[in-house]
Amino acid sequence: MRNPKILVLSGSSRAASINGKLAALAAKKLALLDASTTRLSLKDYPLPIYDGDYEDKNGQPDNAVKLHRLFSENDGVFIACPEYNAGITPLLKNTLDWISRVSGSGEAFKGKVFAVGAASPGGFGGMRGLIGTRTILEVGLGALVLPQMVSVARASSAFDDKGDLVDERTAAQLDGVVNALLRATRIELSH
Template identity: 35%
Template sequence: MKNVLAFTGSNSSTSINQKLLDHISNRLNGHEVKRIKLTDFPLPIFSEDIEKNEGIPDNVKQLNQTIKAHDALLVAVNEHNGASSAFFKNTIDWLSRNERNFLEGKKILLFSTSPGARGAKTSLEYTKNIFGRFGGEVIESFSFPSFKDNFQDGKIVNEVLDMGIEDVLTTFAHQIEN
């Protein structure tokens, strides 16, 4: 059994990515999943001046240690105007300043959703590329389109998307066992 850390890049209290993350993390059988909220680690907007004058914020160090304590990650990324949210990018900026390879040795299942038909694909692709630069290995990624049409009452109602999620979960679970 592996320890898996699950979080979303959203800071919204009504995040659809959080709803999808909760659903997916409940389906990852045979592993211990710990869910956290990045909003529990508040950070200033990254600034070299802050870093120089005040150092790395303690919440960055705490978050980094939390990531290190887990074998794998489930990460849901949101999208604002065709890009990753400023909140999520800021967190990644701080983590990478604290330790360049903060994701080293981590196997990652990355997914995204949005109300639209693209399912936050741009943010998903950006995050997939950037996580590799910090030592992470994205095992699987999945873009979940049209959230409000395909996810209702806490369940995936589109059978094809549900099978797709099951496939990536199965592959991810198998990969983190090795």
């Protein structure tokens, strides 16, 4: 059986993004466990805000088609997403909306295993936003979202110089998510 292919992205494209740091650490851990890991930045796939008139006139943008293909080619996806006003970022929501409009070969969401995490400078670690992300992926898009989640509170000081998590409990939480994602994708691959 081949190693699982996992796509890793952040719902923030900010250069100094703390969710980017969480995504980078998840990608490092997945690669160390022999997953074939692809790290993607949404900055490289700019998309207009979804608009039905735009789509009627122009169809789906090339970047939406490219992202649909990338999601389809992978067995699992890890998303680190900031919480904006207790919800998902407009960047990630718009990206998911556009991908959902592409009807290329392969499935971008259905039957795919997703794991989600968040980092926030606040004390709740973006947990409220994660609930919304889960609803969109599961209820809206038909993906399987693992119950294990990682939530990094006070994230401005949560990572050391090497990009590892300082707090042992949070680090163990991320390990649990990464291991669950690999386990679940391996089970899917064995079917």
